[in-house]
Amino acid sequence: YYVGMCLAASEKQLLSLSQAPEAWRLFLLLAVTVPSIACILIYYWSRDRWACHPLARTLALYALPQSGWQAVASSVNTEFRRIDKFATGAPGARVIVTDTWVMKVTTYRVHVAQQQDVHLTVTESRQHELSPDSNLPVQLLTIRVASANPAVQAFDIWLNSTEYGELCEKLRAPIRRAAHVVIHQSLGDLFLETFASLVEVNPAYSVPSSQELEACIGCMQTRASVKLVKTCQEAATGECQQCYCRPMWCLTCMGKWFASRQDPLRPDTWLASRVPCPTCRARFCILDVCTVR
Ligand SMILES: [Zn+2]
Ligand SMILES: [Zn+2]
Ligand SMILES: [Zn+2]
Structure with a gap:
């Protein structure tokens, strides 16, 4: 020019x-x-x-004294080709976990850590109302990968909380969790939480003092804690029906039952739908679920 x-x-x-x-x-x-x-x-x-390339130097940290970084690279290559590897993230920040390696590949850097000497800690979780590819709330987790080897720099990986279970399966080391971080592992868990908070604001139902509360027939672990009382509309109107069953279910089991009757592909309709009572089949909505006092 x-x-x-x-x-x-x-x-x-x-x-x-x-x-x-x-x-x-x-x-x-x-x-x-x-x-x-x-x-x-x-x-x-x-x-x-x-050998002076930054990537080669990163790999050389794991090389055995008698072999060079090429041996490490070929081990990574072999494991990467296996179909059971865990991979997630956008192309600019891929996270790949194979049987022995934890890798984060960004545009200008490749972070590599060996599974046997890493400590993973969930340091942060962020809730986003909507994700671009589905209209569900998503939770993003920040996981810090620190190596026991002081020469290896620690790095952060990001992933969706629904993939957390899959990551745990692939990792041999346990993942530590900072005390303030709560992980919503799946849509079901998220729904149960919402279900519980909605039921809380419904009017409570007081059992007659003569009646003893039995154990929940769903889980047999806790006492029955909810009763279905039609409160959403006047007695004779609407699609909901009055259920005459005594309290037999705990809140969690009722929430699970409610979720199990929903279309998993349309979570936006879940809260507004009606499902039959698990015992008598009378239809009810979330407004009709009352906690027992
Ligand atoms: Zn139960
Ligand atoms: Zn019923
Ligand atoms: Zn109702």
Whole structure:
């Protein structure tokens, strides 16, 4: 470009450096130095069969004394080709977990850690109302991967909380969790939480003192704690029906029953739908679920 300008704009006297305008001299300087720096850097990296390249140096941290970083690279390659690896994240920040390696691949860097000496800690969770590819609330987890090897820099990986279970399966080390972080593992868990908070604001139902509360017939673990009372509309109107069963279910089991009758592909309709009572089949909605006092 500079040579072209020398010929095209001969009045600027670009050919003789001492007389060329200041800005053009700076331009020429940059045009020469930047590519030469790049060339020198590439030459430096390529010495000793690319052993100075940052990626090779990262891998060399795990190499055994008698073998080079190439051995580590081929181990990573072999494991990466297995279909059971765990991979997630956008192309700019892929997270890949294979049988022995935890890797994070970003545009300019590759972080590698060996599974046997990493500590994973969930440091943060962020709730987003909607994710771009489905209209569900999503929770993003930040997991810090720190290695026992001091030469390996710690790095953060991000993933959706629904993939957390899958990640735990692939990892051999347990994942520690910072005390304030709550992980919503699946849509079901999220629904149960919402269900419980909605039932809480419904009017409570007081059992006659003569009646003893039995154990929940769903889980047999806790006492029955909810009763279905039609409160959403007047007795004779609407689609809901009055259920005459005594309290037999705990809140969690009732929530699970409610969720099990829903269309998993349309979670936006869940809260507004009606399901039959698990015992007498009378239809009810969430407004009709009353806690027992
Ligand atoms: Zn139960
Ligand atoms: Zn019933
Ligand atoms: Zn109702």
